[in-house]
Amino acid sequence: MSLLEVRDLAVSYDGRRAVEGISLTVEPGEVVAVVGESGSGKTTTAHAVIGLLPANATVDGGHILLGGADLATWPARRMESVRGAQIGLIPQDPGNSLDPVKTIGTQIGEVLRIHKRGDRRAIRGRVLDLLARVGLPDPEARARQYPHQLSGGMRQRVLIAIAIALEPRLIIADEPTSALDVTVQRRILDLIDDLRAESGTALLLVTHDLGVAASRSDRLVVMKDGRIEEQGPTAAVLSSPQARYTERLLHDAPALSAAPFRDPPEPAAGPAITVRDLVKEFRLGRQPFRAVDGVSFEVARGTTHALVGESGSGKTTTARMVVRFEEPTSGTVSIAGAGEGRGFRRQVQLVHQNPYGSLDPRQQIADIVEEPLRNFRLGDRAARRERVLDLLDRVALPRDVRTRRPGELSGGQRQRVAIARALAAGPEVLVLDEAVSALDVTVQAQILGLLEELQRDLGLTYLFISHDLAVVRQISHTVSVMNKGTIVEAGTTREVFTAPRHDYTRELLAAIPEPVQ
Template identity: 65%
Template sequence: MNATPQDTPLLHVEGLAIGYDGRSVVESVDFTVRPGEVVALVGESGSGKTTTAQAIVGLLPENGRIESGRVLLNGQDIAGWSDRRLSAIRGRVVSLVPQDPGSSLDPVQTIGTQMAEIFRLHGERDRAVVRLRVLALLERVGLSDPGLRIRQYPHELSGGMKQRVLIAIALALKPQLVIADEPTSALDVTVQRRILDLIDDLRRDHGTAVLLVTHDLAVAADRADRIVVMRAGRIVEQGDARSLLEAPREAYTRRLLHDAPAFAAPAVRPPAPSTAPDLVEVEGLVQDFPTDRGTFRAVHEASFRIAPGTTHALVGESGSGKTTTGRAVLGLLRPTAGRVRVAGQDVAALKGEDLRRFRRTIQLVYQNPFASLDPRQSVLDIVEEPLLNFEPIARGERRARVEAILARVQLPADLAERRPRALSGGQRQRVAIARALILEPPILVLDEAVSALDVTVQAQILRLLAELQRDLGLTYLFISHDLAVVRAVADTVSVFQAGRIVESGRVEDVFGQPTTAYTRELVGAIPGRARPFLSSEGTPA
């Protein structure tokens, strides 16, 4: 699939050690990248992979420094170079595609101005020439109407569009090495595939080498010639992709493989026989929003049902209407038309105290555990807050209830006095789940509840949700753009496209034999399926 790399390394990282404020975070890192080669640097958050990538291009935070080792680029050690000296090779020899397209572009400058800057920094002064080169780049990375895009600001572009702009900036001067730091982690599965295809096309056309930094072994399996696995600031193993994935030596690598949802078999769970009525009924839901240009219809006559104790997933790309539908089910939006019934109640008819009490029936777990918890509150305060709103019980009883629910989500009681900043991402999401469960609701809406987590932490949270569902009989509405996760956890699924449900049914039927081209595209974009030596269960074949 990839161009044959030359024998001489383009990049050789040797004995690299990095520290923050004197605290060692990366130790004894050694690896190479050859011309035209894709090397994936994989590991969980905190493994040191992004720090390593930043050190290579001299973009460590102010409190970070290379303590020892060498970074040889074309045989020349650049580890001790000044920022001014490194600026001369950034963009021209080595470029970085940063992780977050939302925060990596200047919100007060147009796309054209930001892209032109890279040419001006490297000596091009003719504005007409710069404009033509910027337009050509935007067209090269697949952005429609480049003449419009150069006049727009970042907030006017989608996440995928912004990521294409960052890639265009990184590739503007045709560098020998592109470092792509989680370039698709926040993107829909289809946009992710298009971005990775774009990087691969440009690598193939120009012989550019790629250092792909990712926590997702499925992406690495699809795209890399070689894989370097990092944990706790050290490399635990590395090798060509096929050999490493067929026979990983280290338990940590085997765990990463096991936890990657793309390698998991689809969940095949026969529906439990039940005479109970469906707990959630959505019939002909229409949701309109007023805009400056009239009315925008976000959801067009959506219908689905959720049986008690099961998981129904809403999937689709960003803007497809799935989150809007979830908000209508929660009673946070009043439907323009149609009906939403939850536990036998017509949600749109609820007002005042009835609507407030409805919150005990259904609770929401948000996407980002780093933003959904009040940083000023302790874990105890966060989890007990719904009790203060709904149940005026004694302080001692509230604490006992909080400690019981923390134990239920597998958190130790001594975490109750800590604040969110002292918790890991997985612990924060467990706190968010505990807060949602403290009122003992029968239904949870999980809106991208694991998409911000590393693959191993994600697997832990998914196992926890399965245990809670089994033990407590919970019903889940699971909203996600990650079809690999949905395939592993859901019983039934509705596929949204442009506000409409285009396909619905049991997960194994919809994903196994999709009837629409859109669903086939979504399923085909799940990473990790391009390697024939991996079985459908995610283990070496």
């Protein structure tokens, strides 16, 4: 008998069908990865299994069998005895999944108290054991800390500790590493693998990251529009996909694709961006903290230069100084052809990471894209309206989106709007700060393709900030690797990726997920 068997599951939100008759199994000790784009139904399926669907969701049919018991028929109160004890959950966002006003020890101990697993002393001992087991140093100190005092990777380890506290037979991991740097991601996935091997726990891994699914799962379940397109042993699906949609996902996944390197073109007259000995210090108490320490690089006109590194490496602070959102403590940034003040803003534009937070939800798309034209007094009303339509065409958006608001668009469409707005005033330099990290692989591939096309057509220069080396390999001509505020290695992307010289670069490259053989 399978540990988990989902049969013909159907789920709706406010009467709109989100999952349509899906069936899958998870065997004891097995890792099953459910993959697909946003809206495919993968998270809905996982939440239905653990009984955490929102209030506007209904299970319209099917069975969820855990060891023979049909959880689909259980009321919410009865499901409380299953959550934690038999099914653990590792949620996606460690920043939003922990209570900011409770200590780490209190939050881990809560699941033990709810299920009456010992007195106060026994629970405290178990909490410290769990913190040690998930690899957090000094468990006594960590138990007294609050979530904001821990890094993203440490918070994710806390969520894992909560998920394994009662040694469940099945763990559901819902995008457990999507917000983490590649090296932290590898450590978290290694930890989950180790814990699973120790206890024989099965894992249902929900992810849009094909690289992670390919490297960590025994079987793949591919979902699209609430249905299963394909499922089978991971190696078989990767080597011989049967569904066209699966082929497209595999083709678009940067970690799995064999896209050629983008060798730099012949250099034009002078660099577009010149950064010399850049230093940025922040005052933390009495001691200054040097976030950027002597950074120098050049970006040739019409090329893409990537700054890569983990969170805290200084790459985003460097980017903010390039676009003059931060003043350097010392050093210089020069943008060829850019003047001062408003003239600089016309020539250098920033595309943010989050397409959901960078657009005004109250404005129509036409007004958002037109705003730079109004600010710089470019053209009359009719000319601006025509420019907006041209920009929508340029970023492959239908013209009828101009009357919509951001909330009516997908994440990929919103990022296209952000790029159209950045292009409106005719800049020569775009700084892209993790501009595709929040997107599904197929949408990500579309945006990367769009950026390459715009660069060819308009001669744009990009400074591309990312922690995703698979994406950097695909989009950039040259790269600088940052660690603790300094550049530890730089060169063409081909040189850095094929013959890394620094141990830190080698560690980053080794953390890129590789498919199972």
